Amino acid sequence: MAAEPRYYQIAVPSPLFGHFDYLPLRENPVPLTPGTRVRVPFGRGREVTGVVLGGSAHSAVPRHKLKRIARVLDDSPVLPATLLALLRWAADYYHHPLGEVLATALPAWLREGRPARLPGVPVWHLTDAGRALESSALTRAPVQRRLWEALVAVTDGLEAEPLGELSTRWREVMAIFEERGWVARHERRAESEVVPAPQPAPPLNAAQTGAIAEITGALDRYQCFLLHGITGSGKTEVYLGAIEKVLASNKQVLVLVPEIGLTPQLVERFRRRLGVPVAVLHSGLTDTQRFAAWSGAAEDKAPLVLGTRSAVFTPMPRLGLIVVDEEHDASYKQQEGFRYSARDLAVLRAAREKAPIVLGSATPSLESLKNARDGSYRLLELPERPGAAELPVVRLLDLRKLALDDGLSAPLRAAVAERLKRGEQSLLFLNRRGFAPVLMCYGCGWVAPCRRCDARLTYHQRSSKLICHHCGAEQLLPEKCPNCAGAELHPIGEGTERLESALAKIFPKARLVRIDRDSTAARGALEGKLKAVHEGRADILVGTQMLTKGHDFPNVTLVGVVNADQGLYSAEFRAAERLFQQILQVAGRAGRADKPGEVLIQTWHPDHPLFAALVRHDFNGFADYALAERSEAGFPPYSHLVLLRAESPDRGAALGFLRAARAKAETPNGVQLMDPVPSPMERRAGRWRAQLLVQSAKRAPLHEFLDGWVRALGALKQARRVRWSLDVDPADLF
DNA sequence: AGCACGCCGACT
DNA sequence: GTCGGCGTGCTC
Numbered sequence: 001m002a003a004e005p006r007y008y009q010i011a012v013p014s015p016l017f018g019h020f021d022y023l024p025l026r027e028n029p030v031p032l033t034p035g036t037r038v039r040v041p042f043g044r045g046r047e048v049t050g051v052v053l054g055g056s057a058h059s060a061v062p063r064h065k066l067k068r069i070a071r072v073l074d075d076s077p078v079l080p081a082t083l084l085a086l087l088r089w090a091a092d093y094y095h096h097p098l099g100e101v102l103a104t105a106l107p108a109w110l111r112e113g114r115p116a117r118l119p120g121v122p123v124w125h126l127t128d129a130g131r132a133l134e135s136s137a138l139t140r141a142p143v144q145r146r147l148w149e150a151l152v153a154v155t156d157g158l159e160a161e162p163l164g165e166l167s168t169r170w171r172e173v174m175a176i177f178e179e180r181g182w183v184a185r186h187e188r189r190a191e192s193e194v195v196p197a198p199q200p201a202p203p204l205n206a207a208q209t210g211a212i213a214e215i216t217g218a219l220d221r222y223q224c225f226l227l228h229g230i231t232g233s234g235k236t237e238v239y240l241g242a243i244e245k246v247l248a249s250n251k252q253v254l255v256l257v258p259e260i261g262l263t264p265q266l267v268e269r270f271r272r273r274l275g276v277p278v279a280v281l282h283s284g285l286t287d288t289q290r291f292a293a294w295s296g297a298a299e300d301k302a303p304l305v306l307g308t309r310s311a312v313f314t315p316m317p318r319l320g321l322i323v324v325d326e327e328h329d330a331s332y333k334q335q336e337g338f339r340y341s342a343r344d345l346a347v348l349r350a351a352r353e354k355a356p357i358v359l360g361s362a363t364p365s366l367e368s369l370k371n372a373r374d375g376s377y378r379l380l381e382l383p384e385r386p387g388a389a390e391l392p393v394v395r396l397l398d399l400r401k402l403a404l405d406d407g408l409s410a411p412l413r414a415a416v417a418e419r420l421k422r423g424e425q426s427l428l429f430l431n432r433r434g435f436a437p438v439l440m441c442y443g444c445g446w447v448a449p450c451r452r453c454d455a456r457l458t459y460h461q462r463s464s465k466l467i468c469h470h471c472g473a474e475q476l477l478p479e480k481c482p483n484c485a486g487a488e489l490h491p492i493g494e495g496t497e498r499l500e501s502a503l504a505k506i507f508p509k510a511r512l513v514r515i516d517r518d519s520t521a522a523r524g525a526l527e528g529k530l531k532a533v534h535e536g537r538a539d540i541l542v543g544t545q546m547l548t549k550g551h552d553f554p555n556v557t558l559v560g561v562v563n564a565d566q567g568l569y570s571a572e573f574r575a576a577e578r579l580f581q582q583i584l585q586v587a588g589r590a591g592r593a594d595k596p597g598e599v600l601i602q603t604w605h606p607d608h609p610l611f612a613a614l615v616r617h618d619f620n621g622f623a624d625y626a627l628a629e630r631s632e633a634g635f636p637p638y639s640h641l642v643l644l645r646a647e648s649p650d651r652g653a654a655l656g657f658l659r660a661a662r663a664k665a666e667t668p669n670g671v672q673l674m675d676p677v678p679s680p681m682e683r684r685a686g687r688w689r690a691q692l693l694v695q696s697a698k699r700a701p702l703h704e705f706l707d708g709w710v711r712a713l714g715a716l717k718q719a720r721r722v723r724w725s726l727d728v729d730p731a732d733l734f
Numbered sequence: 735a736g737c738a739c740g741c742c743g744a745c746t
Numbered sequence: 747g748t749c750g751g752c753g754t755g756c757t758c
Contacts, residue, residue: 020758043757061758
């Protein structure tokens with residue numbers, strides 16, 4: 001056995017860069033493996049859960065300052081070497097403290113220092129003393145008596161589940177029994193899930209079969225595939241086909257999906273089709289559920305892990321394939337703290353663990369597309385919709401020539417009317433919830449502002465409230481203008497609520513369903529609405545981007561894009577890409593099989609190349625245009641961006657910090673620092689925000705520069721007065 | 735981040 | 747006279 005090192009390097013959950021050295025546990029001569037959790041004293045009188053990074057014979061810290069590891073929590077490391085290495089790489093790449101990176105990767109259960117094994121299900125059984133009781137002994141305590149009788153009736157004890165029916169106070173009574181020595185408690189391992197036999201695959205077309213063959217031809221080595229399949233082309237069947245093969249070779253598969261895409265239906269589809277238990281990981285789980293799924297994967301009991309962003313950090317000892325569905329989706333990028341991209345880390349993880357990875361999308365990100373065109377990813381295309389005759393016809397409605405009434409032009413109304421007559425469904429997409437984005441006084445021109453943000457309050461008619469969509473602040477609708485006391489308060493512009501009520505007036509007999517965050521907040525509301533649509537109990541759907549994600553509406557033959565121009569000429573460099581993706585995704589909901597669809601887009605800018613590409617269903621044409629624009633502007637994927645953000649309740653502090661940061665920077669070759677500027681929405685939730693953009697054509701000098709810079713920033717005196725963070729590969733510039 | 739130390743204002 | 751405001755410093 002190797003000798004115990006003199007010092008251990010430990011990562012500690014704190015915003016400090018670097019690791020901390022500790023002395024070994026006094027009475028433990030067994031060397032600790034990296035990835036093992038330990039409890040260590042940290043600071044004054046505090047004890048925290050750290051992770052062993054390695055051992056060393058030397059320490060730069062004087063011995064008298066070193067403290068000793070207090071307790072070792074694991075027999076074997078909770079983070080396997082490959083995953084720990086990935087996390088260390090990620091901490092370097094995103095310039096984020098390793099301790100916080102590890103804290104993000106570990107489930108709360110382990111982060112808080114609890115044992116690395118699942119708690120079993122508690123079972124209570126009678127002891128000999130309990131069994132020897134006379135039933136008459138408990139005649140005066142009816143609950144005790146019933147409980148005792150229930151325990152006598154079974155041979156191998158009772159779990160909590162059936163006991164609730166006995167009495168609401170059974171726990172109390174059980175505690176009394178335990179105290180008297182009548183019952184004892186033991187733990188039973190949770191039973192593994194019963195799964196159905198796998199279902200056979202549906203018939204596949206040539207493109208699907210070809211894609212599966214390509215992927216399964218690359219097992220046991222790293223290869224990144226970009227699966228570009230138009231909506232309805234059966235990407236999921238390609239995933240399933242490849243996964244089936246990987247599972248058959250006794251390896252594990254990790255599937256990442258966007259936050260909104262992880263529905264019980266999807267989980268069920270994977271489970272049924274593959275006939276294996278699925279470990280599901282998403283933010284809605286309790287700590288115990290999360291840890292159960294995590295450890296199932298880590299112990300190689302779960303062959304398939306299906307999860308959102310943070311599932312990319314699940315240990316999987318025999319990882320054989322990674323799938324990232326809807327790879328363009330913004331929810332793969334964490335937007336606070338450790339700002340990682342799960343899609344990018346998934347690619348890196350696949351490369352490190354020598355497994356193939358499939359990035360799938362109907363509207364790939366320009367980054368991934370460029371990688372495919374450069375040949376570093378392999379492009380797989382699914383150009384057909386099985387069973388669907390044709391793609392929907394896309395037409396532009398030129399708002400320069402058409403009058404709008406309640407946000408709807410005459411041709412769009414007529415198209416809806418036509419669908420009603422034919423008994424078909426229409427879908428109207430408006431990416432703005434609430435009744436109206438602005439409430440204005442006609443007497444004096446006052447508009448309702450948010451007190452804490454540089455934004456207007458959105459008028460919500462249903463709840464009679466003004467709500468800020470940026471900080472969540474709510475207030476009751478004022479009866480008169482707070483400025484001039486006039487009563488002429490008018491909603492300006494359209495939101496989904498207003499669109500819904502306008503449609504109700506125009507088509508009084510139509511059955512309307514609105515799907516947005518407000519109308520689906522209640523548990524089960526979304527499922528209920530989707531069910532109504534599928535069962536034909538709805539004629540017109542109105543909704544926000546919630547409608548564009550994942551749900552299929554086979555009877556919808558008309559998609560109306562009510563306002564396509566938001567973001568068309570935005571300062572945000574990704575806005576056009578997002579808009580195109582969004583419209584193409586929503587257009588993909590229209591028409592199936594025997595019912596061809598039609599897509600009508602209302603726009604003031606019908607000449608924009610983005611729309612020309614949409615009309616032709618020409619994703620590659622759009623990508624050519626957008627990539628050329630990015631190349632010219634020097635934006636990703638032709639350069640690398642890093643955003644230094646700062647915010648403070650004190651106006652000027654954020655900009656002051658960034659100016660000091662810029663002054664501190666030694667401008668290296670090829671790395672450009674822009675001037676600090678106020679963020680596009682300078683004040684948000686009561687904080688003043690500013691940002692500094694760093695741009696570089698090459699990664700290496702950029703990261704070398706950031707390495708020193710970030711460490712220097714923490715020491716800046718201006719840093720005390722702000723909250724600052726570094727965003728490597730930012731998704732948005734605000 | 736979290737926690738302690740330290741030096742100035744309004745209260746049991 | 748103390749309780750507590752948050753500026754400053756430190757964490758192996």
